[in-house]
Amino acid sequence: MTRVGEPITRAPGPGSAGGHVLEVRDLRMRYGSKDVLKGVDFTASRGEVVALLGPNGAGKTTTIEILEGFRMRSGGSASVLGVDPAHGNEAWRARLGVVLQSWRDHGRFRVRDLLAHLGRYYAPYGTDQISRPWDTDQLIETVGLTEHAGKRIGRLSGGQRRRLDVAIGIVGKPELLFLDEPTAGFDPEARREFHDLVHRLADDDETTILLTTHDLDEAEKLADRILILADGRIIADGSADELSRLISGEAEIRWTRDGQRFVHLTTESTKFVHELFKQYGDEIGDLEVRRASLEDTYMTLVRQAEAGQATDAVREFTGEQA
């Protein structure tokens, strides 16, 4: 795995493993004869927002479901809020938030009634530090459903239902929140409001958040750290900036002078720009320094991992030793 930088470390929370809310070591999952996870390793600290990226079928949902305790792993170890998710009890589950998409089956309930009802399950699990559940009306306001609080769920639009899914996920004031493609179906405004909410949960309440998304822009905006899952392993782990630098040490510098456009590739962008201004001063216009985008980085890393997988397949076919 390519590891860049150290995760942002905050004060350890109760029941967290060595300061880590999430600790995953050599996690393996096999469906039939197919190895989907071949040794996944990562950690997440309190208040960290971590995005899990990867191509379709990479095993993102599988990973999240194992950590939620909904799926048994084939091998490796996992610690979630200090507990093995395969043996989590009710009290442990009350400290987790899971955003599911199944609440559309409860179409006859009204928004406020459903949230108040679900919130009651969390009341016995409040602590001195965290009072559970959320106040229902405050929660409804936080997810932007105040106008629809009295509506039946069956009458909500797709985006409004998704906001409700998020409200249901956080109603118990989770210390760790799992979000599997949370903004699928959101319009740009709902997406922006959701991003604000995620930042508030992480910054104000120190909620740790693990999310999957196919939207690289969203991962870049939301996540303190991005994990790229491909070929059954985490192939890169770092902030968006760190990942971009990993792939391309070179920056592309563009500028204009005397009405002419110039482009230059360099690994020493600061020095180059300094020299440029020393030489031409005010004649320089439209200066732009561009690093590889997260998308460039993601595509390169995933292609490299897939090429490795193809090599493995050839080796397997020819019986050649690695």
Ligand SMILES: Nc1ncnc2c1ncn2[C@@H]1O[C@H](COP(=O)(O)OP(=O)(O)OP(=O)(O)O)[C@@H](O)[C@H]1O
């Ligand atoms: N219950 C199951 N039985 C057999 N194979 C499964 C099962 N669940 C998932 N898989 C397979 O495991 C692989 C990983 O699936 P998973 O849903 O975890 O991937 P993902 O990264 O979340 O994909 P996507 O981005 O498409 O949502 C896929 O090849 C999928 O077909």
